Structures are given as C-alpha cells and as structure tokens.
Amino acid sequence: MSSTECGHVIHFCLQGRCLPLQCTPGKELVNSSCSTPLKLIRGLGYSINMWFYVNRSRLETSNDAGSNDLVEDIHSNFLNQVMQILHRSIDVYDLTIGAVVVDSPQDRSTHTLNTISSSGNQSHPDRRRLESLSALWVHGYLGANDTIPRDEFEAGVLDDLVNNNISMKCLDYAFTFSVQISVRDFDMVNLCLQSNVECIVKRKLKEQPVDSISNLFEETSSFLTLGKVLNCQTVSFNTDFYKVTKTFITSAMIEISLQLGQTELRFTRVNELNEISIDENDILKVCKDFLNYKLESLDEEMRREFYSKYFRAEADDITEVQYYTTLVCVGVSMLCLLLAIITYFRFNVLRTVAGMNNIFLCGSLLLAQASLLTSVHVSGPQTLCTVLGFATHFLWLWMFTWSFICCWRVFKVFTTNTRQEKTARSQRASFVRTVLVSVLPPAGIICTVVTVSLATSDGDRTGYGRKSCYLDSGLLIGLSTALPLALVTVSNIAFFSLAVMKINNVKKLQSSDFQKKEDRKNLSIYVKLSTMTGVFWLLQLLAEATDLDVLRFVAILLNGLQGVFIFVSYICNKRVLNLYLCSLGIQPVAMTPSKSQRRTKQSNEIRTTESNSKKTSESEVMASSSRKIGNEISVKNTKEDATGAVSSVSSNSTGAATS
Numbered sequence: 001m002s003s004t005e006c007g008h009v010i011h012f013c014l015q016g017r018c019l020p021l022q023c024t025p026g027k028e029l030v031n032s033s034c035s036t037p038l039k040l041i042r043g044l045g046y047s048i049n050m051w052f053y054v055n056r057s058r059l060e061t062s063n064d065a066g067s068n069d070l071v072e073d074i075h076s077n078f079l080n081q082v083m084q085i086l087h088r089s090i091d092v093y094d095l096t097i098g099a100v101v102v103d104s105p106q107d108r109s110t111h112t113l114n115t116i117s118s119s120g121n122q123s124h125p126d127r128r129r130l131e132s133l134s135a136l137w138v139h140g141y142l143g144a145n146d147t148i149p150r151d152e153f154e155a156g157v158l159d160d161l162v163n164n165n166i167s168m169k170c171l172d173y174a175f176t177f178s179v180q181i182s183v184r185d186f187d188m189v190n191l192c193l194q195s196n197v198e199c200i201v202k203r204k205l206k207e208q209p210v211d212s213i214s215n216l217f218e219e220t221s222s223f224l225t226l227g228k229v230l231n232c233q234t235v236s237f238n239t240d241f242y243k244v245t246k247t248f249i250t251s252a253m254i255e256i257s258l259q260l261g262q263t264e265l266r267f268t269r270v271n272e273l274n275e276i277s278i279d280e281n282d283i284l285k286v287c288k289d290f291l292n293y294k295l296e297s298l299d300e301e302m303r304r305e306f307y308s309k310y311f312r313a314e315a316d317d318i319t320e321v322q323y324y325t326t327l328v329c330v331g332v333s334m335l336c337l338l339l340a341i342i343t344y345f346r347f348n349v350l351r352t353v354a355g356m357n358n359i360f361l362c363g364s365l366l367l368a369q370a371s372l373l374t375s376v377h378v379s380g381p382q383t384l385c386t387v388l389g390f391a392t393h394f395l396w397l398w399m400f401t402w403s404f405i406c407c408w409r410v411f412k413v414f415t416t417n418t419r420q421e422k423t424a425r426s427q428r429a430s431f432v433r434t435v436l437v438s439v440l441p442p443a444g445i446i447c448t449v450v451t452v453s454l455a456t457s458d459g460d461r462t463g464y465g466r467k468s469c470y471l472d473s474g475l476l477i478g479l480s481t482a483l484p485l486a487l488v489t490v491s492n493i494a495f496f497s498l499a500v501m502k503i504n505n506v507k508k509l510q511s512s513d514f515q516k517k518e519d520r521k522n523l524s525i526y527v528k529l530s531t532m533t534g535v536f537w538l539l540q541l542l543a544e545a546t547d548l549d550v551l552r553f554v555a556i557l558l559n560g561l562q563g564v565f566i567f568v569s570y571i572c573n574k575r576v577l578n579l580y581l582c583s584l585g586i587q588p589v590a591m592t593p594s595k596s597q598r599r600t601k602q603s604n605e606i607r608t609t610e611s612n613s614k615k616t617s618e619s620e621v622m623a624s625s626s627r628k629i630g631n632e633i634s635v636k637n638t639k640e641d642a643t644g645a646v647s648s649v650s651s652n653s654t655g656a657a658t659s
Helices: 070-086 105-117 127-132 150-162 188-192 216-222 288-311 317-346 353-375 382-415 424-456 474-507 512-531 535-546 549-560 562-570 574-583 595-611 618-646
Strands: 002-006 009-014 017-022 028-030 033-035 045-058 090-102 133-144 168-170 173-181 197-206 234-237 242-246 254-260 263-267 276-278 284-287
Touching: 045 216, 070 090, 070 127, 070 133, 070 150, 070 168, 070 197, 090 127, 090 188, 127 133, 133 150, 150 173, 188 197, 234 288, 254 284, 263 288, 284 288, 317 353, 317 549, 317 562, 317 574, 353 382, 353 424, 353 562, 382 424, 382 474, 424 474, 535 549, 549 562
Parallel strands: none
Antiparallel strands: 002 009, 009 017, 017 234, 028 033, 045 133, 045 173, 090 133, 090 197, 168 173, 234 284, 242 254, 254 263, 276 284
C-alpha cells in the first residue's frame, strides 16, 4: 500500500488498484493531514452516536448502595460525567443518554446462587439488574462553541469522550467503559422493544436563546457525524467491497468484512470500528493510516499462520517429525561445521589456499543454516522479519557462490598442465579478490529483487518479510534462489565430469597393479567431488515432485547433514589427528607409507620387468623406463594437487529452497 499523486488527487494504492484519498467536506489535505483552511470556520453542528460498553471488575471491599435502584444510580452518574466533559466545548445540545439492561436465564440463575450464599450488599435486591447492565449510549446533536476552531473542537471532544476517564463504583464492582463510535445509525426503538431488554433513557436539552436568528436543530440533516474520520485521510469503498454483519443483537456491535482483491480485512474490535464510518449513501470510509496498520498486521498474522501450520502444533504428525528431524540434522551439521572451522584456525599448516576456501565455505554454510533456523521461528514484527529475509537469502546465495568457487578450483587443478608458482603476498592478494568477488552475485540478486519489488508495488514491498521471514512469493524463490542453485549445480556437474575424465586419462598411464590400488582413493575423490555438484538437491526436487514422505526424509538427512560430511571428509583423518596429538604432547599415530615411497617401489618393479625383456633394444628399454618414471611423477604431482583442491569441496545448501 502506498500513496501516489495523479494530477492534483492523492491516491491510495494496493495490489495495482488505486483509490482517491479524501478529506471531510470543508477540509483540505495539507502535509499528509486533513485540516480546515479557514480558521474562522467554527460553531458547526454535529450528530453524535456513541456506545459505552460496560467493563466491570470486582472490588475487595464493598461500597454502600446509594438507593434501591442501582442501575438508575449508574445511569445518573454516567450522565453527569458525560455532560461535564461536553460542557467545556459545546453551547447547545439535544441528547438522549440511555442504559441497556439485558436479562437472561443465566443471569437469573447466577443471581439466585449469589443471593443464597451472600449477605449485606451481596444480596441487594437490584444486584441482578446491575450485573445485567450491558451498555450505555449517547445519541443526539451538538452545537460547537463558536470560540473554538473547528479542528480543535473535533479533536478535543473525541479525545475527551473516546479516551475518557469515566468510572464509578457500586456495591463491590468498579465500572469503566469501552467507547465505540457507532459506524451507522442504530435502531434504538427496536432494541428497547425486545422482551428481555430494559432501556433507561434520559434527555438533556439546551437550545439556543429565543432571540437567535435560527434554530440550529432545525437543520440536523446537514450535521457532521462526530468521529475519527473527520480528522484523517479516508479511503472510500462502495457496497461491492464490504459486508456488514451484526454480532450482538442488543447493541451496535457489528463486524465489517472488507475485500481488497485477494486480501480480506475484518473489523470487529471497538478501537477498529472507531476508525470507520458508513454514510447515508452506504459508502464505507476508512482512515488511511489505520488501513495501512491493518494490512501490516495482516502480514504478521499470515506469518504466524504460516509458521503455525508448517512448524508448530497445527502440523500433522509426519510434518512434525520432518520438522524435528530437520532441527536435529541441521543442529548437528552446524556443530560439525564449527569444529571444522576451529580446526583450520588451530593449525597454520591447514590454512593453504584450499584450506581457506574450505573455511569460507564452512562459514557461509554455518551462517546460512543458523539464519534459516532463526527465520523459520520468527513471525514478527515485520522489520525484523524483513532483515532476517535479507540475511537468509544472502547467506544461502553466498554459500552457492563458494560452492562454485571450490568446484572451479578443483577443475583447474585437474586440467592445468603446468602450475604457476606464486609468492605468499600474491596468494593473499588473489584470495582477497576471490572473497570480494564472492559477495557480488548475492548482492546483485538481492538488489534486483528489491528494485523489482519496489517498482511493481509502488514502493510498498521489498520482496521480503511479508508471508514468511524470507522471500514473499514462490515466483521470487524460484527466480532468485532455485534458478541460481540450478545454474551452480549444472556448472558443478560439468566441472565434475571433466575432472573425472582427466583422472581416467591419467590412470591409462599407470600399471594395472597401481590402478587397482588407486581406484579406492579415486572413489573417495569422486564422492567428495559429487557432494558439491548439488546432487542431493536432485533428490529433494524428486521428493517434492512425487510427494513421497520417504524421499523427503532421505533428502532431509542428506541435505541437513552436509556439515557432518565436510567434517568427516576433511577433519577426520590421521593427519589432523596427529596435529592434535602433537599439540597435546602425545606420540603421533604411525602413518602409512608415503606416495613417494610407493612410487619408488613401483618404479623399481617397472625397471626390473624391462631389464628381463628380450624383445626390445637396450635403448628402447631405457627410453620406456624413463617415460614411465616421468609419467608416474606427473601422476604424483597431479594427485597431490587434486588432494589439496578436493579439500575445498563442500556441500550445496541444505534448506534455502525449502524455506
């Protein structure tokens, strides 16, 4: 919702529909508020129609009864306090002030029990009528004091009556009142003729002096209706937009349903109905600021309903089990990611370029999962929810970016024939540039979402925080989360396939015995590479497409435990174990033979086989042996680079698309 200017008319816009903002006749819109342009306009006539609903509370001590007619006492006391308020700002008046007593069988039975078990004031003969007192009303016409400017009068009288301090005590009850400005004229006659309703009515009249030029009360049809809509910008709706339903037959309590496109607003509370009026042409007028507040409150209500349905008590048993499974898996994943980051920072030797890539990947995934858990448990206020939406979206996109960076590095290591040596300073500069570049794609996507959302909503929506503490619609999720994830996944799968092809080409240069020993290690590399291609998301998409809860559970486990996979793959090994043992002064665990030792042994085997061959010349044997040894050295270098690069491998996101 927003306000825009078209020509000289200000409009209230919502969901692509714009309605003119209006002020009460005789007022103009000045600085976003309605005010009377001529200060000399004063002494106008007003109609008043207000209900004062009784709020009673029990007192610890009882007060003496003034008379046998307790309701009459309350009525008279109320009338006097109302007139004291009005006398300060009105010259003439013609008012009826009434009280409504609603008798019911339940009231009679309750009163009988109280009479049997009570004494003194507790058994007062008029106690039942006092307990049945439902509401009081003030209806009639007022003539404003001609010394008070119009705007000052309207604001002052409303504040005095609506925010009144009218109160009184009777027997062991304290009485206060909730004021409702009647939305439309109420039929008092039919109300008082009901068999179970008793009305007590008094009239207060003060007319103009007989020497006045005209009698003000002869022209009541042109009187202004006293209400909050006199002082606010209003949006008007005809009967096609709203429906009025009576909710309590013995008073003016009603419910108004306002339909704005796909949005339905309901007004039932006293303070809500005070911001509304219905004129003689059945045009509903609503204060603009209140309408904005109501729409924002609806957004928070939608969020509470959303989380209640999907994450709280209203969820079915299967959904609830999935919810708690997600909590456990993501919680364990975050713990493992934190331990991995601590390990990398604990030992300098691990903080190579590949290790630093892994640190940022673990950090971005940890923050993304933490933000996701926070956002799914927050339903308001909207500002906080919007901030969480920004943060959650950015962190998941940042994690996608680091997944791509790590996969790109692995691809380069496997496919680059020569390695360029860099100084420590140049490596640090290169890594800083990588970190800065990693922020650009998420920032660009978020800026695009905000810009488009503001443009399509007339500056009303940012695209975040309306229905949930994430993106506002499925379309935005699809274009700004699922699409980038799909592009990253396709790219990573391509890099993975090329890297596997390169490994297989290297294997062709190895002996059959060496290939068998290395196949198990290559399998580990393949698994680590595949985790960053987004392969687990394929299962998640399949589960949603087939609507199978079994697949959903599997997808929750695989996606939720990504941090565990990283920890097991890159932290749970003998090298890291020995680093911790050495830091504690404990004897390290014996390592298996190094690759260089295995390479030397294999080279000797190759040379022995070649020396026994009779089918080749000595020069061919030496050349062949030299080529094989060189090839094995190349294999060693390539494998060592791959191992360091694979340390950068990580997972794809675990829950962004689900949110």
